[in-house]
Amino acid sequence: MGRIFAAIMGTASDxxxxxxxxxxxxxxxxxxxxxxxxxGGLLVLHWIA
Amino acid sequence: MASxxxxxxxxxxxxxxxxxxLLSGFAAGAWLGGAEAxxxxxxxxxxxxxxxxxxxxxxxxxxxxxxxxxxxxxYVRADVRQxxxxxxxxxxxGCIWSVANTLTIFAIRDIGLSIAxxxxxxxxxxxxxxxxxxxxxxxxxxxxxxxxxVGGALVMFAGAVLLAMASxxxxxxxxxxRGVAAALGAGVLWGTMYIPYRKAYLTGMNPLSFVTFFTVGxxxxxxxLALVYTGGPGPLWQQLMITRxxxxxxxxxxxxxxxxxxxxxxxxxxxxxxxGIPLSNTNQLWGLAWGVLVFGELHLGGGSVYxxxxxxxxxxxxxxxxxxxxxxxxxxxxxxxxxxxRESVRYGIDLEYVRxxxxxxxxxxxxxxxxxxxxxxxxxxxxxxxxxxxxxxxxQLSWHHGWAATLLAAMLVLLIGSGWALWRVxxxx
Numbered sequence: 001m002g003r004i005f006a007a008i009m010g011t012a013s014d015x016x017x018x019x020x021x022x023x024x025x026x027x028x029x030x031x032x033x034x035x036x037x038x039x040g041g042l043l044v045l046h047w048i049a
Numbered sequence: 050m051a052s053x054x055x056x057x058x059x060x061x062x063x064x065x066x067x068x069x070x071l072l073s074g075f076a077a078g079a080w081l082g083g084a085e086a087x088x089x090x091x092x093x094x095x096x097x098x099x100x101x102x103x104x105x106x107x108x109x110x111x112x113x114x115x116x117x118x119x120x121x122x123x124y125v126r127a128d129v130r131q132x133x134x135x136x137x138x139x140x141x142x143g144c145i146w147s148v149a150n151t152l153t154i155f156a157i158r159d160i161g162l163s164i165a166x167x168x169x170x171x172x173x174x175x176x177x178x179x180x181x182x183x184x185x186x187x188x189x190x191x192x193x194x195x196x197x198x199v200g201g202a203l204v205m206f207a208g209a210v211l212l213a214m215a216s217x218x219x220x221x222x223x224x225x226x227r228g229v230a231a232a233l234g235a236g237v238l239w240g241t242m243y244i245p246y247r248k249a250y251l252t253g254m255n256p257l258s259f260v261t262f263f264t265v266g267x268x269x270x271x272x273x274l275a276l277v278y279t280g281g282p283g284p285l286w287q288q289l290m291i292t293r294x295x296x297x298x299x300x301x302x303x304x305x306x307x308x309x310x311x312x313x314x315x316x317x318x319x320x321x322x323x324x325g326i327p328l329s330n331t332n333q334l335w336g337l338a339w340g341v342l343v344f345g346e347l348h349l350g351g352g353s354v355y356x357x358x359x360x361x362x363x364x365x366x367x368x369x370x371x372x373x374x375x376x377x378x379x380x381x382x383x384x385x386x387x388x389x390x391r392e393s394v395r396y397g398i399d400l401e402y403v404r405x406x407x408x409x410x411x412x413x414x415x416x417x418x419x420x421x422x423x424x425x426x427x428x429x430x431x432x433x434x435x436x437x438x439x440x441x442x443x444x445q446l447s448w449h450h451g452w453a454a455t456l457l458a459a460m461l462v463l464l465i466g467s468g469w470a471l472w473r474v475x476x477x478x
Contacts, residue, residue: 021134024396030183030244034141037241041148044234048155048227049278 058408060379066409067376069467069474070319073312074328075369076467079460080309082335086453087302089344089446095295097154098275099288103296105147105264105271107303107434108310112264114430115307116257117423119477124417128258134396135249139259142245143266149238151274152231159228166213166333168232173202173327175240180323184247185384187323190377197375201368202327208364212333215357243322246314251385252392253406255478256314260307297441300434308464315471319409321385324372334365335456342452409475 025031088100116125129136149169156165177199180186187195249259279285289296309332316325340346341358377385386407393403405411471477 021396022137025134025137028395030248031138031141033179034145034241034244037238038141038145038148041145041152041234041238044230045148045152045155045274048152048159048224048231 062408063379063382064376065474066319069409069470070316070325071328071373071376072463072467072470074316074320074325074373075331076463077309077312077316077325077329078331078369079335079463080305080312081329081332082309082337083339083456083460084302084306084309085336086339086343086456087298087305089340095292096279096288097158098151098278099285099292100299101147101150101154102271102275102285103289103292103299104303104306105150105268107300108307109264109268109303110300110430110433111304111307112260114427115311116261117419117426120255120257121417121419121423122426123420125255125258125261127417128255129262131402132249132252132254132396132398135245135252135254135259136262138245138248139262140266140269142242143263143268144270145238145242145245145266146263147267147270147274149235149242151271151278152235152238156228156232156235159224159231161228164213165228165232167206167210168229169235169239170206170209170213170330170333171233171236172239172243173330174206175237176243176326177202177323179241179244180247180321183244183388184251184321185381185388186247186321186377187381188384189380190375191380194375194378194381197371198323198327201371201375202323203368204371205327205330205365205368208361208366208368209330209333211357211361211364212337215337215354215361243317243326246317247322248392250314250318251389251403251407252396252398253389253403255406256311256318257477260311260314293437293440294442295444297434297437300437304434312467315475319475321377324375324377327372328369331365331369334362337362338456339453343449343456345447345449406478409478411476411478 088104116122153165153169156169159165177187181188187198190198246259250256275285276282279288309329313325313329316329319325320328337358386404389403389407390400392398393400
């Protein structure tokens, strides 16, 4: 699974290619906190508006 | 004391950066609060989403113009090449800001400002939590600094509650549960938005580069929300046309807001989010000063209102002082460096570059000048603002010129003082 992911998204060492740094961001566990909070915020907005 | 990767710089350098960060936090409060002044010239009846969209448009213009004038777009481009992954973080943070800002509009509608404001103002407390959990802020800081920062933030929170109660003039008319959810949601969103901020600055990105891409997410999300909640392009365009005579004031408000926001970004960079964000939250005090002193908003209020204003202001000032006197210790700095090294390893960034940027140095040494692109950006922004200025109407509103001049002078003193200190110590790095 990890190899397939790396093949699609690029490797962490390939930082100049967009695929490479996108892969690094997606592997960063910190990234998912604001992303989940943003999606939650959109859901709250959809509910109240 | 030193961590293995990043060498510790001298104590005097760290002290200079702390002072620059503190000055930036106070300047941020003044300019973020001052941004409310032009919006007070906008008559009631304009859709809040249109107000928000117009302000964000002014913000977008300023976020592209000011970095171009200060450093040049070639500098921003080179900065982004060093840390391209931060583009995603910046756009994400911009999207979060727009959703939070829109939620506050619904919160005020449903539960009123006095309840909504303290709920979303909890964002600075959440910022402290994220700073501690993810970026080693306040680690090994000692009890005195913990009390100074967390206690100061709590005292400021109490002051904010009093000021919000005094500022509240509208009775809530909507659904209370939804209003509370909206206000809490805005607080959580803004508090979490500081994760991308700190991530960017620990990794070495210049705040001016970060805001250039932050605003892409900000404007993109705001346009999307405005289209969705006003009913599509036709109704949105109609509302913009109806309000075209006040759009200039909103653009101007957005432009002033960006000056404050840039200082907030530098505060987050040099003193961390746990100290920088509560300090810039003194904007509420400045917003209230403009409302009370210049526009006479509490003129008809009773004695209890004035007690709330004075008490809330004193509490906010006391909390800000407590935070200002709780600068990071040597041991805490080492923990910050460890967090920066972790980012350097995770994203494959040169450790020397991260170290240099963390301590306000250029890193790399190459100088970048301004090009015709920068002057073009400044020219286009000027034409747009002047264009809206020619359409603008000055509302018939009584205001106190003397107090306006005094507050403006205070803002300019903070701008020049903090800007000069930032330039001297960091060259706006």
